[in-house]
Amino acid sequence: MQSKSTSRSLTERPTTDPTPLFEHFRGMHGSELLTAAVAHFNLFGRLNQAPADIETLRNELQLELRPAIVLLTALKAMGLLKEIAGQLSLTELAAEHLVPGGAFDCGDYVGLAAQSPGVLSMVHLLKTNRPLGSDDDDAGGAAFIYRDGMKSAMEVEDSARHFTLALAGRAKNVAPALADVVSLSDAKLLLDVGGGTGIYSHALLQKNPHLRAIVFDRPQVLKIAAQMGEAYGVNDRCEFVSGDMFADPLPEGADTILLSNILHDWDTPQCQQLVDRCAQILPPGGRLLIHDVFLNDALDGPLPIALYSASLFSFTEGRAYSGAEYRSMLEFAGLKPKPIVPTLVHCGVLAGTK
Numbered sequence: 001m002q003s004k005s006t007s008r009s010l011t012e013r014p015t016t017d018p019t020p021l022f023e024h025f026r027g028m029h030g031s032e033l034l035t036a037a038v039a040h041f042n043l044f045g046r047l048n049q050a051p052a053d054i055e056t057l058r059n060e061l062q063l064e065l066r067p068a069i070v071l072l073t074a075l076k077a078m079g080l081l082k083e084i085a086g087q088l089s090l091t092e093l094a095a096e097h098l099v100p101g102g103a104f105d106c107g108d109y110v111g112l113a114a115q116s117p118g119v120l121s122m123v124h125l126l127k128t129n130r131p132l133g134s135d136d137d138d139a140g141g142a143a144f145i146y147r148d149g150m151k152s153a154m155e156v157e158d159s160a161r162h163f164t165l166a167l168a169g170r171a172k173n174v175a176p177a178l179a180d181v182v183s184l185s186d187a188k189l190l191l192d193v194g195g196g197t198g199i200y201s202h203a204l205l206q207k208n209p210h211l212r213a214i215v216f217d218r219p220q221v222l223k224i225a226a227q228m229g230e231a232y233g234v235n236d237r238c239e240f241v242s243g244d245m246f247a248d249p250l251p252e253g254a255d256t257i258l259l260s261n262i263l264h265d266w267d268t269p270q271c272q273q274l275v276d277r278c279a280q281i282l283p284p285g286g287r288l289l290i291h292d293v294f295l296n297d298a299l300d301g302p303l304p305i306a307l308y309s310a311s312l313f314s315f316t317e318g319r320a321y322s323g324a325e326y327r328s329m330l331e332f333a334g335l336k337p338k339p340i341v342p343t344l345v346h347c348g349v350l351a352g353t354k
């Protein structure tokens with residue numbers, strides 16, 4: 001076992017900001033969604049006829065609410081659609097360049113990508129509203145999410161390891177920032193629900209020598225979290241508890257609960273269920289920390305978050321939510337939201353106190 005003196009540090013931020021790398025990686029969803037709208041859904045031709053509200057549009061396009069929000073949010077963030085009093089219409093840019101038959105229409109040019117594998121896959125996902133890997137018997141199951149009855153990659157050692165370690169790349173960079181901006185000087189026990197690598201807990205433990213933590217996740221994932229905890233020298237104050245965050249009792253006694261990159265994996269009823277479950281076990285004065293990305297309250301950007309939302313939509317049953325959406329979940333659960341504090345890579349922390 002590594003001694004504390006040689007443990008790796010999670011208290012120092014990286015020298016350079018890795019955010020552009022994440023933006024380039026997620027940028028592919030921009031072309032997929034634009035091409036889908038132009039060449040598969042004829043969205044610009046349709047909206048050129050008349051403005052429409054989201055319900056009308058999604059009925060016509062045969063889209064459920066989650067894919068419709070993902071697609072329309074991205075197009076608004078690209079400056080192609082605007083929404084006034086609930087009515088979606090074309091911006092000047094889209095009206096001039098994306099309406100079929102227009103003098104300066106470039107739709108056929110965008111349509112060159114119509115049959116590319118990424119676009120076809122996105123169109124399929126938008127139409128079916130099911131995450132990658134979840135329905136195909138030959139696929140390994142959905143990444144990052146597990147609930148009763150679902151085929152999940154997180155239940156199988158190799159795939160759980162693969163997906164969990166992939167998230168370590170972001171966590172190592174962002175966790176020092178989270179530990180910087182969240183003051184846990186008065187906290188005693190942190191519960192990290194769906195903690196994954198546990199790196200956010202490990203950073204908070206390194207920053208707060210009096211703190212103890214419980215990382216709660218699926219059994220195969222916790223193998224990685226325990227190895228990480230050892231490397232970061234915090235396992236004497238960190239416990240690893242396995243369970244299903246929807247069905248099993250959450251470990252009690254924590255004054256602080258962390259939901260880091262969890263709610264964006266789920267649709268709104270599951271998000272509310274998780275926030276409620278966390279709120280129920282907090283003592284008065286306790287806090288729930290939502291560490292995530294945040295769309296504008298009008299669901300019209302920022303573009304990097306709108307494109308990340310498409311990535312979340314593809315892999316999971318969730319999407320990116322706005323601060324307003326999260327605040328209403330907290331308030332519904334009886335928690336008082338505080339202002340969002342940025343961390344890194346477009347993430348921020350929104351605390352709700354009981």
Ligand SMILES: C[S@@+](CC[C@H](N)C(=O)[O-])C[C@H]1O[C@@H](n2cnc3c(N)ncnc32)[C@H](O)[C@@H]1O
Binds near residue numbers: 145154171194195259
């Ligand atoms: C996107 S990852 C976030 C991991 C970590 N909190 C982070 O920010 O890097 C989602 C985590 O939730 C866990 N998870 C998904 N469904 C779960 C369930 N029903 N019960 C417990 N953990 C679950 C996954 O195994 C995964 O580690």
